[in-house]
Amino acid sequence: MEEVDENRREAFKKLFETVQDHLPHGFEALMQYNMPNFVVPKSIYPNGYHCSPKDPLPFIGVAAQKNHITLYHMGIYAKPELLDWFVAEYPKHMTTKLNMGKSCIRFSNTKTLPYALIAELVRKMTVQDWIELYEKQLTKA
Known part of the structure; x- marks a missing residue:
């Protein structure tokens, strides 16, 4: 948190806490890819992430970049109904x-993040939902 620009730090912290407070049970917070991430721990999903099996399966990341704060939500990328x-x-x-990419939602104005909407979004997928969706996507590849 100390490395986040002080103009974005409060919003970044609140975004992180919103995700942490509303995620269903089972996800774990850790640093992954140089940002705080919420993952499916290897104790629940020993296979890990197919790109790097030694790493736990990522789900949501929170990043502070030069011009915005970003929420990376892998479920939005993998489940069109959730994106819609x-x-x-x-x-x-x-x-x-x-302002959105395939799995990222960018917020340029840190004074107006939709915390209630983000809370609702992160509650929509359990660890088991994410594992099942992830494995289904792997079989398509």
Whole structure:
């Protein structure tokens, strides 16, 4: 947290805590890919991440970059229905245009993050849901 620019630190911390406080039981917080990540621990999913099996399966990451704070949500990338839900809900919480990549949601204005929407998003997928979806995606590849 100390490495985050002080202009973004409060929002970054609140975003991290929002994710942490609303994720279903079983996910674990750790540093992965140079940012705080919430993962499926190897004690639950010993196979780990297919790209690097020694690492636990990533699910959500929170990053502070030069021009924005980013929430990386692998479930949004893997489950089109969840993405559609989020895109439809976003305008109900925000007046700014959604800035999004395949799994990342970028927030440039740190004073207006939609914490309630993010809390609702992270509650929508359990550890078991994520493992099943992840394995289903692997069989398609």
